[in-house]
Amino acid sequence: MPKKEEINIMEKLVSLAKRRGFIFPSSEIYGGLASSYDYGPLGIELKNNVKKIWWRDMVQQRKDVFGLDAAILMHPKTWEASGHLKSFSDPLVDCRKCKKRFRADHILHVQGIKPDLGTMHEKPEALKVCPECGGELTKIRDFNLMFKTFLGPVEDSASIAYLRPETAQGIFVNYKNVKDSMRAKLPFGIAQIGKSFRNEITPGNFIFRTREFEQMELEYFVNPKEANKQYKYWLEQRFNWYIESLGIEKSNLRLRPHEKDELAHYATACSDIEYKFPFTDWDELEGISNRQDYDLKQHSTVSGEELNYRDEDGKVFIPYVIEPSAGVDRTVLTILVDAYSEISGGRTETTKSTKDLEVVMKFHKDVAPIKIAILPLVKKEKLQKVAAELHQSLKQNWTTMYDETASVGRRYRRQDEIGTPYCVTIDFETIEKDNSVTVRDRDTMMQERVKIEELVEYFGEKL
Numbered sequence: 030m031p032k033k034e035e036i037n038i039m040e041k042l043v044s045l046a047k048r049r050g051f052i053f054p055s056s057e058i059y060g061g062l063a064s065s066y067d068y069g070p071l072g073i074e075l076k077n078n079v080k081k082i083w084w085r086d087m088v089q090q091r092k093d094v095f096g097l098d099a100a101i102l103m104h105p106k107t108w109e110a111s112g113h114l115k116s117f118s119d120p121l122v123d124c125r126k127c128k129k130r131f132r133a134d135h136i137l138h139v140q141g142i143k144p145d146l147g148t149m150h151e152k153p154e155a156l157k158v159c160p161e162c163g164g165e166l167t168k169i170r171d172f173n174l175m176f177k178t179f180l181g182p183v184e185d186s187a188s189i190a191y192l193r194p195e196t197a198q199g200i201f202v203n204y205k206n207v208k209d210s211m212r213a214k215l216p217f218g219i220a221q222i223g224k225s226f227r228n229e230i231t232p233g234n235f236i237f238r239t240r241e242f243e244q245m246e247l248e249y250f251v252n253p254k255e256a257n258k259q260y261k262y263w264l265e266q267r268f269n270w271y272i273e274s275l276g277i278e279k280s281n282l283r284l285r286p287h288e289k290d291e292l293a294h295y296a297t298a299c300s301d302i303e304y305k306f307p308f309t310d311w312d313e314l315e316g317i318s319n320r321q322d323y324d325l326k327q328h329s330t331v332s333g334e335e336l337n338y339r340d341e342d343g344k345v346f347i348p349y350v351i352e353p354s355a356g357v358d359r360t361v362l363t364i365l366v367d368a369y370s371e372i373s374g375g376r377t378e379t380t381k382s383t384k385d386l387e388v389v390m391k392f393h394k395d396v397a398p399i400k401i402a403i404l405p406l407v408k409k410e411k412l413q414k415v416a417a418e419l420h421q422s423l424k425q426n427w428t429t430m431y432d433e434t435a436s437v438g439r440r441y442r443r444q445d446e447i448g449t450p451y452c453v454t455i456d457f458e459t460i461e462k463d464n465s466v467t468v469r470d471r472d473t474m475m476q477e478r479v480k481i482e483e484l485v486e487y488f489g490e491k492l
């Protein structure tokens with residue numbers, strides 16, 4: 030069970046996210062929509078940085094991975110072939126008294142009972158009573174998580190379509206297109222970032238589980254003989270990515286191999302990269318699976334299209350697939366939780382007492398939504414003019430913020446709260462004496478004077 034102060038940190042984080050423009054409740058003026066969120070001006074910078082870094086490391090810096098952006102709406106046969114129509118469901122129970130709805134496996138999990146599909150349907154003692162009001166629970170029903178819609182004006186069975194529940198299937202149906210157009214040789218991967226939709230029964234914990242979310246998925250096609258080796262390779266790559274590219278603290282991450290009875294129907298092996306979230310302790314951040322040839326085989330059977338591969342020796346086979354599948358929003362949440370730190374006061378003039386706490390978001394520089402803040406010491410035209418020119422010049426290379434309201438101490442504190450690595454202060458010495466500015470480092474709080482004409486080079490090295 031998470032500790033009380035850890036839950037408290039989530040409350041503080043959700044409040045900071047709204048107050049400082051990271052994440053807002055969706056349609057708030059209408060009272061909000063449960064578990065739907067909007068990314069504000071800083072949130073979208075942070076989220077875009079996550080996607081950019083993933084794309085850089087998974088596509089642009091590799092020779093063997095190709096990018097893709099497939100449509101969200103796909104032919105309904107896709108979901109028949111992938112198995113989603115039949116088995117993409119969660120076991121659901123309702124309370125007859127309070128009318129609340131629960132996932133049966135979650136109820137068992139909280140009681141320390143390992144959820145098992147067979148025993149769940151026999152309705153063991155643990156699934157008789159509502160965990161909230163003690164009322165009687167209904168029998169388990171399987172609830173399909175796909176959002177259904179209709180294409181065109183007629184709402185009949187012939188026009189049913191689904192919002193994709195994973196980006197992966199857009200990749201599998203394009204396997205042949207990418208292989209042929211890129212003349213790709215095994216092993217090679219296809220990567221995609223995009224929205225997915227699941228009608229989750231119990232969304233929650235801020236942006237951890239929502240009904241609309243974004244995924245970053247790679248399907249890496251390999252010779253079946255190489256599958257185990259490639260699976261291990263990707264486990265290591267992906268685990269290190271969070272530490273090296275996003276700056277996540279290693280001790281808050283772990284790799285958890287799935288037990289046999291946890292594996293999805295298509296997988297022979299799967300491991301989750303888990304993060305120590307404040308609300309659940311360890312939980313999934315990304316899954317890495319060996320999906321074998323399940324998907325290509327299924328799509329080949331249902332579509333009638335050959336989805337195989339001919340190697341140099343003329344041997345024809347269906348490749349196996351190793352799939353690292355990550356959530357964008359869950360990664361953003363991980364970054365926010367990991368970066369959140371409270372430091373006893375005295376860092377800025379706004380908290381002279383060490384009893385006061387100052388919040389610093391210690392984002393990795395590549396992830397930070399704003400890289401440099403430009404702060405004229407006071408609102409005087411001469412200082413504002415230089416500051417505005419400097420802002421214009423630094424903006425060409427980095428995301429910047431101009432702030433001239435309130436005392437400089439208060440402004441430093443505001444920038445710490447949004448995790449800006451550097452603040453540049455323009456003071457009277459800048460214009461009267463040395464044409465230099467003060468650069469303040471968020472983490473060390475060290476300040477140094479740097480000549481204006483050297484700033485671009487200075488930040489080029491730092492950022």
Ligand code: GAP
Pocket residue numbers: 194195196197227229236237238239240241242243244246313314315316352354355356357358359
């Ligand atoms: N193609 C495999 C696949 O979709 P998954 O474990 O269902 O596997 C992969 O999803 C990742 O997508 C998860 O590790 C998580 O980061 C993210 N994800 C899944 N469902 C989500 C939801 N409802 N809200 C936010 N992120 C979600």
